[in-house]
Amino acid sequence: MLYLDPAVPKDCGTSFYRQSLPGGRLGGNVVQAPHDNLVDALGTRFVVPDAFEEDVRVPHRYSRLLLCNANLVHSATGYSGTTLEEKRMTAVFFWMT
Template identity: 55%
Template sequence: MPRPPLPPQPRPGAGAAPGRRPTLSYRKPQLGRDYWVKDDILPDAAAVARRCFDKADWELGAPHRAEPWPGMRSAAALTAGELAPVEAWVKQVTGAKRLWQQATPEGSTLNHNYVQLVGGIESGPRPHTDSLKLCRYAAVIYLSPDPLPAAGTSFYRLRYPDGALGGNFCSPPHANLREALGVTSLPPQAWSEDVRVDNRFNRMLLYRANLVHSASGYFGCEHEDKRMTAVFFWMA
């Protein structure tokens, strides 16, 4: 698939030149500043994984239905008691005083505290940012007991048709990539993987939601060997 042309990138933080679509600024994702990792986040992750695998109320996404998210998902991944220490850690490492779920004036929300199950043939990496209107931080907890380590989470930056590398995060006034780049989507070859965090059972990855990110990959064919994660979105 040919790559659509993208405009030259201005220096980080600069605005777009007149008549050109804005591009993204860049800074290398840094552990402890832009993303945080906590291993063994849940005291009884095996019980949580078993409960999530046994759920019956799954919603189907792509490729089964015309949805922007892949695989299948179900609400209430963690109980309130399980979620409380997770949020305490998020506040500790980010310095946030309060966390909450945001809604747009139209009522749109993100699917906070959902479990997502995606097989190897159901999807591939889909670099994106989460809307700044709805969250500041996002997170996953890897819940597959025997994961493919390379199928963790990656952070990406733009790659131009001439091979030059561009930016990796959205900033106001743009809430997401669609607003920042003026396109609804870009092909996979328009992105270059910058940093990858491996998939490890009971590892939590927390990151700034405006960084371009995606699952690095998926795995498994049967229900209980697919890539399973709990996903979270917080305004702070």
């Protein structure tokens, strides 16, 4: 991910999540083969709101390049702006190695 907007607040970066397990333990954060995504792995598109807990937060910083495996459970930490010109802008690249 490449953060492209210099005016976006730091709290609009990227967060990585881990599965919440009984007793407050944290589980994994990788979708493993033979599953291609969380829908395949969990068997549903909808999970309870507390199924995952934020583990790592990377703040937005203009021109920052963030590299990670696409199978890590992640999401935008937050969004900003109301018009296309003001909104969080990030370029996402995928490649096979």
